[in-house]
Amino acid sequence: MEDTGKRRLAAAAVALAGLVYFFVCARPLPKALVLEPRWARTLGAASGEQAAPAAGQPRPAASTATAATSSVAPAAGAPVAAGSAGLAAAAPLSASPQGGFDADSGWIPYRIAGNYGYFDEEGKVALKAASPFGVALAKGAYVAYDRLPESLLLRSASGRELARVTEAGYPFFSAGRLFVMRPGQSSVAEIGPDGKALWSRDFPSIVTAFDASPGLALFGLMDGSLVGVGADGAELLSFAPGGSRVAGVYGCAVSPDGLMAAAVTGLDRQRLVVLERRSSAFRVTYHRWLESDFRRQVSMAFTEDGRYLAYEIPSGLGVYDREKRAESKIAAAALSGVGLSSPERGLLLALEGGGASRGLLVASPSGRRLFTAPFAAAESFLARRGDALFLGMADGSGSASILRMDFKEE
């Protein structure tokens, strides 16, 4: 009798403990992060046509998107989870979200399969034109040019003429700023909205690497030096990392706030150098000898929140954590682009592979691969807006498509 009472008491205690655990200690199972396709749209072959909206018009809502028009795109609505196949991706680096020519941010620029233009988040293509030789694209403006431009025509994303730039050379945008690389590859001018040069500068040797924030343009030179120029053209940084048998700058990056700069420099041995602006001067705050022997441009970029620096290493991606002053590695096939991040999700996005076999790599900065989404495409691009990823794919025949996928927790 007494035993029965004890057993009941024990059972009640266990039940009570279970209830306490359930209501106090238990945590919900973590949600899985998936990429859910929203729409796909065929861009078609190069045509030179323009379908520009009136300047300043708000974007129309969806509706024009078509579902899964590409053979490599998964069916709309089918989530893409870790390890599953079916996406395509490519290379362009992100521009800073702030800044002049990026201010009109309604449109997403694209360049693929000899075409360039803009589309919106719902897949409406606002501008589609064939690239004559080259095109520089920002979110709010673009410049299309031929091989020997004596001057350049700056247009808004809607195709409206904004200004004529009387500089010979090739234009490029970065962080919402427009620059022109002059013939010879060692002279640069920054161009204002009126098409006039804000400043210009000759460098002692050729420019082999570049990146910019709204307040700092960083140039890496063949002679091994880094030169940082402010928005007014004043020199803010001049540094020649030494220690390698052959000097050179193979890649460089600037954090969006302009307070951090980084570069991969030299040969035998190659080196990663990170500099931080303290008071008025930049100081080296981190460096590491690398195993790499890149003799070409190296892809590298800071994340949008500026915390992480992602850079190309032979085995994939190196990630430097600015706060912890520590590095991690993410294994990946040959990278075709590093530069997108999703600070809201704490993710790094990169494109890997080459030829017809490519993949979208989604990883955590700590070095964990979360997604690998392989796809077949000869050319591709990747853009991001919030939780939406836009993946452009071209099959080599001139036809291209864009696929939107949204990050989602399930």
Next chain:
Amino acid sequence: MERRSRPQGKAPALLLACAALAALASGASALDWPLADPKPAATFGTAAKGRFVSGVLLASEGGLVRAAGDGELVYAFDGSSPTAVSALPSTLGSFAVVEHERGMAGLYAGLAPGSVSSYLTKTKAGSILGTAGASGWAEGQGLLFAVYDRGAERWVNPLLLLPALKDKTQPLIRSAALARGGKSYALGETRSVPQGEYAIAVDVADPPDAPWSAGSPAPYYLRLLVDGAKIAELEYDVMEGRSGRLVLFPQAPKSRADYLLPDGRALVAERFFRRGRSVIEVLVRDYAGNERGASWSIAVE
């Protein structure tokens, strides 16, 4: 952050200069032509769209581009390569940089896209780097070959390091003029000018022998005398960066804006001309040592 001095120092430049002089004296050269049958279309220090030409532009259509000396390929950019990862465009088109001996970096630009032998590491003189093409911001097809002296941190005129051109033609002095306040007085046509300070503009060119093609290569040396006094002596030998500008003639530095008029004439010097007669003499010499002189007498009122 202050710029650090480089480990190479100035010694390699001196060594190279000695080597070049020794090589020239012996009839040899420090480097070989990167193209067979070279036809310079523009030479060191001439103007090209807002910039000095930092090397020699060799006209060619699809010719094989070879390493000018032993060395090591240290950088390659191929416009058709998927590894062209940055937004940075290349006005040099596809190009390769080969580290030659004594800290001399050879730049081979304007290569046909897809032709760059980027897999190379060590190169021998004559190693094929690619084919001459029409890539980048360059008029016509050809190769831009330039040499950067890492030790001295400046561009060196590659024609001083390459085998001598077979050229027996005297350079040309096409015109000379005194310029002031937007007015130009052509010497030989104008008999008198008002007293005052003038810029002395000279148009010189080195007309190539028959095999040479397009362009008006600059001569190597120019000397200007006024009333027997040497006013300017310019040698097209090196070019370097100074305060954000690339300058020729480091002893008397001239940026492109200081030196070249839009019509291609060179602003050689400035001089105050006092009342009386003045004699202006110009002597030019090309890379093969051919010289030409000219003089003008003008009345200053």
